[in-house]
Amino acid sequence: MTALRPERESDTSYGQQSYGVPDAFEDWSGGGAYGASPQPGAQAQSSYESQLLGSEAEPYAASFEPVPEEPYVPPVDEETVALRIPDPPPAAGESVPGSGAAAGSRTDGGTQGGRAARRKAAKRRHGRHGGAPETRSVEESRAPLSRVEARRQARARKPGAAVVASRAIGEVFITTGVLMLLFVTYQLWWTNVRAHAQAGKEASSLQDDWANGKRNPGAFEPGQGFAILHIPKLDVVVPIAEGTSNKGVLDRGMVGHYAEGALKTAMPGDKTGNFGLAGHRNTHGEPFRYINRLTPGDPIVVETQDEYYVYKMASILPVTSPSNTSVLNPIPAGSGFTEPGRYITLTTCTPEFTSKYRMIVWGKMVEERPRSKGKPDALVS
Structure with a gap:
């Protein structure tokens, strides 16, 4: 703080003299021109100020030095925190934003504007929420x-x-292919699964009836099971039902007995005759699929409620016409038998997966064994 000057207390004209009047400063300070030797009063005042201010006089005077002008820096847009692509450096001859005449303009030719203008420009560059810049397709x-x-x-x-x-x-072909695939799967897999279940159930029912002493008449209804066929070499155990109907017998996984019309054949218990059977070679349980593997002497056993009838495989006819019914005669044609006897005939389709021809296997009875004596050797070994 600066002390009051004595001259201001005694001089009644202080503050009334205009600084615009010539020589006003010299008259007030007590000397003539600036830099002339001071008057005794002024020298005392200067000494008094020097002692009072001391070392603070120099920084106080320096604080009034002019500050160099810094270049203008445009405010940073803080409307979004997303990443930004930096502006390309100015080309030669272009002015830098914030300096000189370009301080109020942008390098892209737009006006700096206020805050609202900067916000709209930022949304155009970076999207509404700071995402990638919006692009428009060519169309x-x-x-x-x-x-x-x-x-x-x-x-x-x-x-x-x-x-x-x-x-x-193309769609028709694809649909047809899918349907054919489903049909083949049904024929080759599902029909076997279902037929095996049905045949197994029928065989169990027959054995339960025999064990319980339930008697069956000598004549059977179409589709009714009455015996069980065993082919040990092929591991076949399948019920025998009356008739050769596909739906009622063969498609249920059973073997059918030729017992209708002109194709009626003998029963196993008859003293002479040909016991004719039919079965599927493929699908629906396919019980006769591998009968072509039988060789002469292989046993074929028919189990009934009272007896076991054991046959020995005698001969095979690999291919014949479906209309060749002579193979079911009491003395079957082509079998090699020349006199009446007790025979068995197995018929099935050939080649595999077709029904164009028939395959025939014949056998001759070699043993008739009551159930009371137990199983024959062919089923025990």
Whole structure:
């Protein structure tokens, strides 16, 4: 703080003299021109100020030195915190934003504007929420199409009749292939599963009836099971039912007995005759699939409620016509038998997975064994 000066207390003209009047400063300070030798009063005042201010006089005077002007830096837009692509450096001859005449303009030619303008510019550059810059496709940037041109382009994009037809044919082929695959799966797998279950259930029912002493009449209804066929070499154990109907007998996994009309054959208990059987070679349990592997002497056993009838395989006819019914005669044609006897005939389709021809296997009875004496050797060994 500076002390009051004595001259201001005694001089009544202090503050009344204008600084614009010539020589006003010299008159007030007590001397003539600036830099002349001071008056005794002024020298005392200067000494008094020097002692009072001391070392603080120099920094106080320095604080009034002019501050160099710094270049203008535009405010940073803090409206978004997303990453920004830096502006490219100015080319030669271009002015830098914030310096000189370009301080109020942007390098991209736009006006700096206020806060609202900067916010809109930031949204245009970085999207509404700071995402990637919005881009417009080439089609969007083009001028809108006329109605005629739009219709022409729509017709050009619409597939022609040949394309539609080829697509329809392709879809039909794919659908047909899928249906065929499902059908083959059903025929080769599911029919066997179902037929084995049905045949097993019928065989168990027969054995339960025999064990309980339930008697069956000598004549059987179509589709009724009455015996069980054993082929030990092929590991076949399958019920024998009356008739050769596909739906009622063969498709249920059982073997059918020829017992109708002109194809009626003898029963195992008859003293002479040919016991004829039919069965599937493929699908629906396929009990006769591998009968072509039988060789002469292999046992074939028919189990009934009271007896075991044991046959020995005698001969095979690999291929014959489906209409060749002579193979079921009491003395079957082509079997090699020349006189009446007790025979068995197995018939099935051939080749595999077709029903164009028939395969025939014959056997001759060699043993009749009551159930009370136990199983024959062919089923024990």
